[in-house]
Amino acid sequence: MSIVTRGLLIGGREIPSTDNRLVDDISPWTGEVYAKVAAASPADVTAAVDAAAAAFPAWAAMRPFQRRKIFLRAADLMEARIENAIATMAGEVGGARPWAKFNVELCVEILREAAAAITQPVGQMLATDTPGARSYAKRVPYGVIAAISPWNAPYILGIRSIAIPLAVGNTVVMKPSEDAPISCGLYLADVLNEAGLPAGVLNVVTDDLKDAGTVVSTLIADPRVRLVNFTGSTNVGRIIGVEAAKNLKPAVLELGGKNALVVLKDADVDYAVKSAIFGAYINSGQICMSTDRVIVVRAIADQFVEKFTKAVDAIPYGDPSDPRTLVGPVVNIRAAKRVSALVKDAISKGAKVLAGSGEIEGPAGTLLKPMLLADITKDMDIFYGEIFGPATVVHVVDTIDEAVALANDSEYGLTGGVISENLMEALDVAERIQTGIIHVNDQGIADEPMAPFGGVKNTGYGRFGGQAGMDAFSATRWITVQERGHAKY
Template identity: 35%
Template sequence: MNAPLTDLSRIEVRRYEQLIDGKLGESVSGKRFTRESPAHGVTVGDYPLGDVEDAEAAIAAARRAFDRGDWPRMSGKERSLVLDRIADRIAENAEELARMDALESGKPISQARGELQGAEDLWRFAAGQARSLHGIVPSGLGEHMLGLIEREPIGVVAMITPWNFPFVILSQKLPFALAAGCTVVLKPSELTPGSTLRFAELLEGTGLPDGTVNITVGYGNTVGQRFAEHDDVDMISFTGSTEVGRTVSRAAAGNLKKVALELGGKNPQIVCADADIEAAADAVVFGVFFNVGQCCNSSSRLIVERSVADRFQQKLEELTARVPVGDPLDPETKVGAIINEDQLSKIEGYITSAEKDGARALCGARRLKTEAGRFYAPTLMAGVTPEMAIAREEVFGPVLSILTFDTLDEAIGIANDTQYGLSAGIWTNDHDRALTAARDLRAGTVWVNCWMDGFAEMPFGGVRQSGQGREQGAQAIEEFTEMKSVLFHRGPRADRWVPDAKAG
């Protein structure tokens, strides 16, 4: 562990309100709840607890704002200016928002600051996309016909965001829906709602019309369920576990609303014998221990060529021993706290099961004793085989499963042998191997000689049970649109269906 935890007297309990139809206030019931920091064990926030009635009010406000309000009818330029003003507010308040995320989730403050920079960039990119959305004019329909293929906002979009990246995932969804002209109802996770509710306050004075964005906090089986099943919601965008994603899809089937899902992953990094071992080892350690492994993009599977496996494992042990674990508010910390006791117990269960199946821990595999909070030691598990649960299921903790291969075909086969398909990576100096892996790995993103490098310009999402649809990139705004075909006829109607009365 790093230095002792922050002086608890410096941590204030902040009181928040929800946002519906442009007004900040309490939930319909007046109920509230609190959240403890998973690192410090003290209360850090006091929030309104929404329920079905709050979900209904939020949806009604968004429906009015879409059907009769100004936002969908504004020009792309006007919407772009508003999104840029919101990005300015995010930049001005980035340190406060990052601290909220660090306290509520247990993530390192340095990481949270980086996420806020990324969030601001996403809003600015989306602002540009608001002016770039365009349709198509087919040119071969004949001299009497003009065809227009337009893109229109899909309508009211419900968004459900997770606890592990509270603000940046909001920013992967919300600005693109707004750029398209949609109105939104949003439910952040009840574990980390603070930065989202603070964001609701920052929207005042940006030019965003009332009801365009509505935010309420509640549980998945109440607010989330109502968002998913409501007939006045045209689309739902959900980020979370694959299991809950299936529930969202079933609930959304009632009115056949569009569903976008960003779900789990069991992401592999393949390391070939010809790779830059130093660089690959650093990226593997980063990939699995980033955000304490509580990340859908976590590279929780290492598939290393057998001829260099022992040397690579030794390097991983050396690096892991130097990873700073401790207080999320310490800028030097790289690995923070586990979100809650249930998640910590789940991690321990996977370790116990793997050891029973013959795997062995090279390091870690234990809770860390601390004065407060929940911390788990960064863990390397060797002797893992593809059929073990720890190699197939999402652990969501700082645990690396190490597997070996002899041929690239074998490595790709191991990598693809899972229900997921979010991301994958390969480390090699052989261009042919790199291209083969890039084409054959079944994943929405493939990294070659890097890991988790991301840009607003690049779409992100998964295949198979890692989800459907894409966030970020020019494609993201299209996710929140419908295509409409419009046909114009010029001149007299030439081909009469009903015969002319004078004929014959």
């Protein structure tokens, strides 16, 4: 396989970094170099902001139908390249085909939803007590936005970080994850540029992990950057939130999760098992919405756990390019060791192993057989810690109140699910769970471009998607108009 080499995308051109440095982008399945990308310096970040700031006035003033055409063309281009995009994601981040295909398809829909957002109402008339005056509030773009995107759902989370910000008239400097600089950044920019996005409207700076702190702080500190959006870990999100606050800039942060699936006594057990398998193990559990905990009432626990264990044991895992694979490698060796350590810590403290072992496999040391644990106690790191790997735990409770209390016993609050044939009981439980998103008769992984997406507690603040996303990436300006004859002077 030939190694891809890519530069920075600044001002509509692909250029090397100022010091001509390249950094290796490693395939998690083979352990080999997948690509070499430019390692940006602070000077490159400033150049990217220069380009975005210069492009902003014309982009913000572009007629809405012209802007909409660009997004619709980009959606069509992305859709036409689905097989290439799937292969890129498998090679770069180890995404198994079902997950990669879902990524591309949702990316296409996010682009089309962004196109639709361009012609939505942008303001409202306000009441006024001033004679002869008209008063209204108008949504306006901020200017230059910093978008810092992750590796785990590269097409979805990459396009989500830029589509609505661009659609409402902002320009963007994007810094994709060091583990997915192509699929989460450069690939998407290539598609948008081919669709006709003007030079400088979207700029992509890739970086070396050891330089990430300097690159990000330079980006946030630039006074022309007016808003920051970040999707990733809570630890990094705290740092970015603080940096943004120091510079008096709003931030949209979508961070970690410790999501629960609650299975009530009236649940269809087979359906609940299928839901739990999908929620816990798709993309090797590396989704902020992944089911880290399955909470089942004792009345059906034996039946559920037996079927769940057999289903976990049967999950096909291995080569992400094999269409039969559901669980591929985790993103790198560090991640594999972290997940293995969580599991082994729990086992050493008395957890019961129902499936898997926590042993690391695969040609690059990044593969873990899907794992299921029971008898989890609070002294185990896995009780509160986000797993972000192909493992989950099952808790058995006696009452609905216990189930709700356990689901809420977390610093996070992103998503979750409640499964029961008794819809009123399920809805009552769902309304008591402290998350930004909740699904009745489904697990926690769901994403639609028109829906408000985000969490509470340490999962962050702000919302992507729908009207909430449009509001997050535009500011409100109050405007009044009156005839001079009615002025109060």
